Amino acid sequence: xxxxxxxxxxxxxxxxxxxxxxxxxxxxxxxxxxxxxxxxxxxxxxxxxxxxxxxxxxxxxxxxxxxxxxxxxxxxxxxxxxxxxxxxxxxxxxxxxxxxxxxxxxxxxxxxxxxxxxxxxxxxxxxxxxxxxxxxxxxxxxxxxxxxxxxxxxxxxxxxxxxxxxxxxxxxxxxxxxxxxxxxxxxxxxxxxxxxxxxxxxxxxxxxxxxxxxxxxxxxxxxxxxxxxxxxxxxxxxxxxxxxxxxxxxxxxxxxxxxxxxxxxxxxxxxxxxxxxxxxxxxxxxxxxxxxxxxxxxxxxxxxxxxxxxxxxxxxxxxxxxxxxxxxxxxxxx
Amino acid sequence: xxxxxxxxxxxxxxxxxxxxxxxxxxxxxxxxxxxxxxxxxxxxxxxxxxxxxxxxxxxxxxxxxxxxxxxxxxxxxxxxxxxxxxxxxxxxxxxxxxxxxxxxxxxxxxxxxxxxxxxxxxxxxxxxxxxxxxxxxxxxxxxxxxxxxxxxxxxxxxxxxxxxxxxxxxxxxxxxxxxxxxxxxxxxxxxxxxxxxxxxxxxxxxxxxxxxxxxxxxxxxxxxxxxxxxxxxxxxxxxxxxxxxxxxxxxxxxxxxxxxxxxxxxxxxxxxxxxxxxxxxxxxxxxxxxxxxxxxxxxxxxxxxxxxxxxxxxxxxxxxxxxxxxxxxxxxxxxxxxxxxxxxxxxxxxxxxxxxxxxxxxxxxxxxxxxxxxxxxxxxxxxx
Numbered sequence: 001x002x003x004x005x006x007x008x009x010x011x012x013x014x015x016x017x018x019x020x021x022x023x024x025x026x027x028x029x030x031x032x033x034x035x036x037x038x039x040x041x042x043x044x045x046x047x048x049x050x051x052x053x054x055x056x057x058x059x060x061x062x063x064x065x066x067x068x069x070x071x072x073x074x075x076x077x078x079x080x081x082x083x084x085x086x087x088x089x090x091x092x093x094x095x096x097x098x099x100x101x102x103x104x105x106x107x108x109x110x111x112x113x114x115x116x117x118x119x120x121x122x123x124x125x126x127x128x129x130x131x132x133x134x135x136x137x138x139x140x141x142x143x144x145x146x147x148x149x150x151x152x153x154x155x156x157x158x159x160x161x162x163x164x165x166x167x168x169x170x171x172x173x174x175x176x177x178x179x180x181x182x183x184x185x186x187x188x189x190x191x192x193x194x195x196x197x198x199x200x201x202x203x204x205x206x207x208x209x210x211x212x213x214x215x216x217x218x219x220x221x222x223x224x225x226x227x228x229x230x231x232x233x234x235x236x237x238x239x240x241x242x243x244x245x246x247x248x249x250x251x252x253x254x255x256x257x258x259x260x261x262x263x264x265x266x267x268x269x270x271x272x273x274x275x276x277x278x279x280x281x282x283x284x285x286x287x288x289x290x291x292x293x294x295x296x297x298x299x300x301x302x303x304x305x306x307x308x309x310x311x312x313x314x315x316x317x318x319x320x321x322x323x324x325x326x327x328x329x330x331x332x333x334x
Numbered sequence: 335x336x337x338x339x340x341x342x343x344x345x346x347x348x349x350x351x352x353x354x355x356x357x358x359x360x361x362x363x364x365x366x367x368x369x370x371x372x373x374x375x376x377x378x379x380x381x382x383x384x385x386x387x388x389x390x391x392x393x394x395x396x397x398x399x400x401x402x403x404x405x406x407x408x409x410x411x412x413x414x415x416x417x418x419x420x421x422x423x424x425x426x427x428x429x430x431x432x433x434x435x436x437x438x439x440x441x442x443x444x445x446x447x448x449x450x451x452x453x454x455x456x457x458x459x460x461x462x463x464x465x466x467x468x469x470x471x472x473x474x475x476x477x478x479x480x481x482x483x484x485x486x487x488x489x490x491x492x493x494x495x496x497x498x499x500x501x502x503x504x505x506x507x508x509x510x511x512x513x514x515x516x517x518x519x520x521x522x523x524x525x526x527x528x529x530x531x532x533x534x535x536x537x538x539x540x541x542x543x544x545x546x547x548x549x550x551x552x553x554x555x556x557x558x559x560x561x562x563x564x565x566x567x568x569x570x571x572x573x574x575x576x577x578x579x580x581x582x583x584x585x586x587x588x589x590x591x592x593x594x595x596x597x598x599x600x601x602x603x604x605x606x607x608x609x610x611x612x613x614x615x616x617x618x619x620x621x622x623x624x625x626x627x628x629x630x631x632x633x634x635x636x637x638x639x640x641x642x643x644x645x646x647x648x649x650x651x652x653x654x655x656x657x658x659x660x661x662x663x664x665x666x667x668x669x670x671x672x673x674x675x676x677x678x679x680x681x682x683x684x685x686x687x688x689x690x691x692x693x694x695x696x697x698x699x700x701x702x703x704x705x706x707x708x709x710x711x712x713x714x715x716x717x718x
Contacts, residue, residue, distance in 0.1 A: 006516070006579060014524045014583075022531055026621045052620055053541040060532035060591055061547075066569075067562060067588020068554045074565035127356075134353050137346075144353050146705065148360045153701035154694045155649030157669040161676065161690035162363045165370065165383075165683060177382045177683075179366065211360065216712065223713050243345060272558045275651045279673050291560055295652070304564055311561045322556050329552040333545060 018059065025055045072315065079308035096305035106310070108286055109293040112202055113317075116273065116289065119203070121266040123210045125259060128217020132225055133247060135218070145222070149215035156212070156275030163208045164280060169193040198286040205287060208276050213269065217262045224258035225251060264321050271317050290314050370687040372489035378683045391429070392485045393438050398455075398465050398476035405472045411452075412472045418479055419461040426483040431457045438480035449477075457481070493688035507692050510671040514648060514693075516579060517658065517667060521586035521647045522640055528587065529594030530636070534624045536595065537602035538610060548599070554592040562589070563656050570657065578665070582658040589653070590643045597642075600714050601635035602628055638711025641704050645697050668693040 029051060034044035079096055081089040100106045131148050135141035151159065168178030172191055176182040181191040195201050228251055236250045252259070274291035281287045283296065290310060298307035369383040381390065396418040405412040417423050430439035433447060433455060441447050443459035453467035455477060465477055497507045535541075536548055562585070570581045605628065613623050629636075647653075651669040658665050666674075672689050679685050701708065 010520045010580070010583060011523055014520060015527060018524070018527045018531075022621065026619070030619065049539075049620075050541065053535040053539040053544075056531040056535035056539070056620075056624075057547070059528045060595060063528060063584075063588045064551070064554060064591055067566065067585065068557050068559075068592070071562035071565040072557060074568075075561045078564060131353075131356055134349050134356070137349055138353060141353070144357045146702070147357050149705070149709075150364070150698065150701060151360070152708075153645055153697040154364070155651070155669055155697070157649070157651055157672050158690045158694040161672060161686055162367045164676070165366055165687065166363050168683075175381050177378060179362065179382065179384070182382050182384075211363070214360075219709050219712055268556050268558075272560065274560075275669070278651070279676055291558075294560055298564060299656070308564060311558070311563075314558050314560055318556050318558055322553050325556060326549050326553050330545070330549055333548065 021059065022056070026052070029055065075308045075311050075315075078304055079312050082305050092305060096309040100306045100309050103306075105283075105288055105296075106293060109283075109288040109290050109310075110313075112286075112288060113271070113290045115202055116206055116209075116270050117267060120206050120209050120213065120270045121263045123206075124213040124266050125217050125221075125263050127210065127214040128262065129221050129252075129259070131214065131218040132222035133251075136222060136225060145215075145218065148218055151212045152215045154212070156208075156273075157279050159208050159212055160276055160279035163204075163211075164195075167194045167204060195281055195287075196285045201281065201285055201287050205276055205280060208280075209270065209273060213266050217266065220262050221255065221258060224255040228254050264324070268318060268321060271314055290317075367687045367691060370683055371493055371691045372491070373684060374490055374492065375682060375684045377488075378687075379681075386487055386489075389484045389486050391482060392426075393480055393482050395435075396479050396481055398463060398479060400476050401465075401472040401474070408466065411466060411468045414465040414472060414476075415463070417460070417462045418457065418481060424461050424483070426485055427459050428457060428461055428481050429484055430482040432480045433478060435480065439482050455479070493684045494692075497685065497688045497692060507668060507671060507689050510666050510668040511692065513665055514667045514669075517582055517586070517654065518644060518647045520579075520583045521590070522643045524583065525587045525590040525594050525643060526636060526640060529591055529598055529639070530629060530632070531624070532591075533595050533598035533602055534620075534628055536599045537605075538623075538628070539620065551592050551595050551599075555596060557592075559589050559653070563652075567656060577658060577660045579658065582654060585653050585657045586643075586647050586650075590646070593642065594639050597639050597711060597714055598632060598635050601632055605631055634707060634710060635714065637704065637707040638714065641700060641708050642711055644700060648697055 029048050034048040034051075038044075078089075080092060080094070082092040082095070084090050131145070135144045135148075138144075154162070165177075166179050167181075168176075169181055169191055170176050170178075172185075176185050176191055180194060185191055194204050232250055232254065233246060236246050241250070272291055273289055274295065277283060277287055277289050277292045278295070283289070283292050290313060294307050294310035294314070297303045297310060301307075366383050369386055370378055373383065373386055377386065398418065399414055399416045401412070401414050404414045404416060406414070428443050430442060432438040432440035433449065434440070441457070443457060445456065447455045447457075449455055449467070449471075451468075451471070453465075453471040455463060455465050457463045457479060461481065463479070465472065498511075499508070500506060536544060536551075566585060567577075570576060570584075575581045575584075609627060609631075610623055613627055618626070649669065651667075651673065654667045655670060658667065659670055668689075672686070672693060675682075675686050675689055
């Protein structure tokens with residue numbers, strides 16, 4: 001069967017199945033199981049209302065449990081076991097973690113990831129804040145915002161191609177077709193193959209993610225800036241504050257909560273970053289990151305134990321943010 | 335509120351200039367790819383794309399016709415007449431010319447060049463020439479001439495034809511395009527439906543454990559999907575789905591659900607309580623309230639999530655590589671195809687740029703058409 005037809009059929013079955021499930025299960029509950037008539041009408045209605053939420057939630061809970069909650073446990077188990085040739089698993093304790101820790105590539109990935117974690121959220125948020133503050137003050141700001149926001153729609157792979165062209169290298173003497181080398185040569189420098197210069201190439205990869213995430217930061221911070229009560233700014237103007245003082249001493253402190261939210265959201269994106277490194281360098285020239293290291297172990301080296309251990313390290317790094325988010329969400333609901 | 339009386343202009347200029355700089359910096363890389371996709375491979379490797387927008391100076395070496403065949407008696411000597419571009423002439427005008435590689439632009443069109451011992455040469459702007467000399471001088475090979483011409487910007491659609499229509503196995507994006515579409519549409523629609531019911535229950539139904547469930551969903555929002563790869567691949571193999579569309583649809587549904595439920599619940603909680611309670615008083619069941627009142631009112635939130643999920647599934651590489659693409663490569667998606675092109679055709683920028691642009695054109699169109707909903711969704715998702 002043609003995949004497109006198959007897709008269409010799946011939509012029909014999926015949508016029809018979902019609607020049918022919700023509709024029929026409700027009818028069953030109200031008409032058959034606990035009908036709202038007869039001697040126990042009141043009791044039946046109450047009982048039906050006790051069960052109904054779970055009918056509504058069931059498909060979602062099943063999908064969430066199977067596709068997100070169960071894998072966390074299963075990955076933990078896999079990271080503590082080794083596959084036995086011929087099938088089956090054997091308990092390996094922390095051997096996979098020890099093996100991973102002694103792998104120089106893992107150290108490199110961890111170091112690079114920490115570098116990414118420091119640089120990308122900071123610069124994306126800073127650029128986003130700058131763009132939000134500047135574009136809010138001018139008439140054509142919405143057009144400028146659209147353009148800065150646009151990379152959000154571009155895939156990491158597409159962005160990788162775009163930036164590879166920017167970083168393109170031709171030997172000295174030839175016409176450079178990469179913008180970066182053209183500028184460097186124009187200023188009298190020597191062209192470099194930027195992505196192969198260890199350590200610094202990390203920053204050239206980070207630039208791609210900063211380029212993508214700045215728009216996100218800008219949109220959210222711009223909304224936060226608009227939410228600042230005008231009286232506070234007016235009071236500062238009356239007191240003779242200059243625009244920089246107004247920005248740093250009046251506005252930024254008031255949107256600190258939003259800045260933290262933006263920062264943590266980008267941090268999570270950075271922890272999971274895979275496509276950019278995979279497409280641009282594939283971890284060569286000392287640009288390895290955790291998610292790509294994990295992919296390497298899982299699908300190239302076929303070492304599920306170490307791969308799962310690497311995934312658990314990513315999970316461990318995400319956990320503080322997870323706890324913090326849950327804490328805040330619970331505080332809000334009270 | 336920023337118009338501080340009396341000292342607006344100076345700072346305002348700085349703001350305008352900084353925003354222009356920022357915007358240029360942000361759009362420049364994408365424009366580079368866009369322009370490159372309309373150039374031939376030779377053009378791309380000859381000059382930077384930013385030069386493609388302006389006429390370029392091109393210096394090419396030509397030769398006059400073979401004098402032994404083309405020379406005509408003329409007084410005491412001979413003359414060779416013709417056009418350096420060939421019998422039909424060239425498309426571009428000659429701006430300068432020369433006969434020595436040391437000075438390729440020594441003469442202007444129409445000048446008479448003295449080649450020594452009475453041998454002369456004259457080249458006009460259209461490329462026609464007149465070469466005079468005695469019998470010895472006008473023999474052997476034709477005189478070498480360097481012509482400087484101004485080439486206007488030229489663009490081609492050949493790359494798009496090659497990438498979309500040629501059917502070439504390595505370069506073709508047509509199949510990958512449809513595969514991507516096949517992945518994307520069910521993977522966008524199904525989670526919306528599942529999430530909408532769950533969000534309604536979490537927003538408007540009262541039951542024990544509700545707060546705990548909401549907290550769990552907030553927690554699942556940030557669980558990296560990297561953890562799910564091996565366990566789920568194993569699971570899919572065990573239940574017999576293996577690698578294929580069904581698996582990737584299910585995976586995208588599962589990974590998209592936390593955000594969907596979170597966004598929709600936040601929106602539904604904000605709906606006016608009166609409407610829903612009045613409907614309840616009038617005897618409407620929860621199912622009717624949901625389908626007739628809540629769902630239509632939640633359209634903006636549904637649209638926001640639909641855009642997110644569409645962009646995410648369209649742009650995804652990892653989930654497709656793990657759950658969909660098998661060794662036959664029949665079900666490859668565009669992102670994977672581009673990564674492969676980066677490997678095999680790393681230097682063929684015309685194919686790469688075009689392929690990449692085909693893949694990002696759809697999300698860009700969605701982005702510009704539905705930006706309002708996207709922004710609204712982002713704000714609902716992170717600012718409270």
